[in-house]
Amino acid sequence: MSEVCTGIVARVRGPVADVLLDDGRVVPAIPRGTLKREKRGTLLAVGDRVRLVRKGETDWLIEEIAPRERALVRRWPDTLGRQDVIVANPDQALFMFAVRDPHPRLQMLDRLLVIAEDNEIPAGVIVNKIDLDEKGMAREIFGDYERAGYPVYYISVTQGIGLDELRPHLKDVITVFAGPSGVGKSSLINVLEPTVQLPVAEISRKWRQGRHTTVMAQLIPLRGGGYIVDTPGLREVGLWGVDVDNLDYYFPEFRPYLGKCRFNDCRHLDEPGCAVIEAVEREEISLRRYESYVNILLSEGG
Numbered sequence: 001m002s003e004v005c006t007g008i009v010a011r012v013r014g015p016v017a018d019v020l021l022d023d024g025r026v027v028p029a030i031p032r033g034t035l036k037r038e039k040r041g042t043l044l045a046v047g048d049r050v051r052l053v054r055k056g057e058t059d060w061l062i063e064e065i066a067p068r069e070r071a072l073v074r075r076w077p078d079t080l081g082r083q084d085v086i087v088a089n090p091d092q093a094l095f096m097f098a099v100r101d102p103h104p105r106l107q108m109l110d111r112l113l114v115i116a117e118d119n120e121i122p123a124g125v126i127v128n129k130i131d132l133d134e135k136g137m138a139r140e141i142f143g144d145y146e147r148a149g150y151p152v153y154y155i156s157v158t159q160g161i162g163l164d165e166l167r168p169h170l171k172d173v174i175t176v177f178a179g180p181s182g183v184g185k186s187s188l189i190n191v192l193e194p195t196v197q198l199p200v201a202e203i204s205r206k207w208r209q210g211r212h213t214t215v216m217a218q219l220i221p222l223r224g225g226g227y228i229v230d231t232p233g234l235r236e237v238g239l240w241g242v243d244v245d246n247l248d249y250y251f252p253e254f255r256p257y258l259g260k261c262r263f264n265d266c267r268h269l270d271e272p273g274c275a276v277i278e279a280v281e282r283e284e285i286s287l288r289r290y291e292s293y294v295n296i297l298l299s300e301g302g
Contacts, residue, residue, distance in 0.1 A: 003054040009046050009088075010219035017044050017062065019052060020219060027052075029060035045071065046217040046229055047088035047174060070119045072176055075238030083240045087217055087229045091173035094153075096126040097142075098183040099133045104141060105180060110292040111237040112178060113150070117250035118242045124151035126166070126177075128184040131156040144286040148253040157187045167192065172225040181233025189220060189230055196220050198230060244300045248276065251293050253285050269294065 007021040016028050029052050036043060044050075049066040072086040072093055095112045097104040109125065116123035125145050130138050138154055139146075146152045151169070155162035169175075170192070177185045186198035217231045248254045248268060254276055262273025268290075271277075279285045 004051065005054075006049070006051050008219065009044055009048040009050060011046060011216060012044050013216065017050075019050060019060070019062070020221070027054075027060045029062050031062040031065070035062065035065060041083050042085035045085035045088040046219050047071075047090060047176075049089065070121055072115060072119065072121060072178065073240045074115060074234075075240040077236050077238065086178060086231055087176045089174065090121055090176040090229065092122045092124065092169075093176045093178060094124050094126050096128060096177055096179040096183050096185050096188070098129040099127060099138045099141070100129060101132065102180060102182045106141075106288070107292055107295065108180065108234065108237050109145075110289065111239065111296065113145075114242060114247065114250045114296065115237070115239065117252075118239075118246075124153065124169075126153045126155060126179075126188070128155055128157055128188065130154050130161060131159045144289050147286070148251070148289065150252075155188070157184045157191055160191075163191065167224070170222060170226050170228065174219075174227045174229065176229040176231060178231045178234065180235070183233075185230060185233075189228055192228065193220055193222050195223070239296070239300055242300070244297060247293065247297055247300075251289060253289065254293070257285075267297065269297075 005021045005023070007019040009017045010020040010026060011018040015030055017030070018026055019029050020026050029050075031043060044062075044065065048068065050062050051064040052060050052062045054060050068088045070090070071088045072090060074084050074086060076082045076084045093112070093116050095109055097109060113123055125142060127138055127142050142152050153162055153166045155166060157163075177189070179185060190197055215232055217229055220228045220230060222228060242250075248258060254268075257275040257279050260275035261268070261271065263271055266274050266276075268274050268276040276285065276290070280287055280290045
């Protein structure tokens with residue numbers, strides 16, 4: 001007699017998905033052939049909710065994939081017209097960067113935040129390695145994001161700084177950790193959930209860059225309730241499906257000034273009477289964040 005269950009995709013290994021069933025079991029399953037023919041784009045991603053049936057003693061078949069409520073999606077590097085679903089159905093995204101080693105790539109962070117805004121995913125920033133911040137630059141570097149309204153958590157995994165403030169925000173929700181290699185995502189997860197010891201690697205001394213240790217996204221249950229999705233380190237972030245006509249809205253600090261420009265179709269580049277540019281000149285909007293907006297707008301054909 002076949003057994004029908006529901007669960008959430010915890011890891012995808014080629015054609016096989018490891019599914020965390022509602023009863024706590026983890027089983028390998030493959031999607032039914034009709035799903036492959038019907039669905040475009042990424043067929044299965046970590047976080048997808050599925051219905052599956054057991055055939056025989058050990059074979060599981062995914063019969064249905066629930067529609068995604070939201071997804072953290074980027075464009076595949078060096079390709080056109082192909083999406084990469086980093087994780088499906090997260091409740092929040094925390095983008096993790098380091099104060100140094102590796103140097104924070106704020107343009108990447110801005111792009112990740114735009115993707116989260118476009119997909120209506122609540123987002124925040126984790127700043128690791130503040131124990132290396134001898135000059136106290138962390139809050140100066142990342143203060144723009146706090147002023148924009150994003151929660152920013154300043155932590156040191158090695159020193160245990162800031163972890164007690166972070167833990168309550170992970171309880172009973174699905175949180176995706178994303179960012180470049182070497183910032184300490186896996187090390188942080190190892191501290192938050194000691195029963196899962198993920199491999200970690202030292203920073204490359206020559207290039208001061210992180211080395212990839214996480215090779216695929218995976219869903220990790222937290223004993224206190226909730227889940228973390230660990231993701232491979234990102235080298236670049238291309239926008240997928242983002243409406244650049246709404247790019248200004250995806251910068252929260254711009255919103256009080258939208259609709260106040262002289263021209264209704266103002267792109268906030270060099271138009272006269274632009275309320276956003278005037279706010280930048282008054283230092284009410286960060287010049288660096290504004291320049292990031294311009295860079296994204298022009299690079300995406302806006």
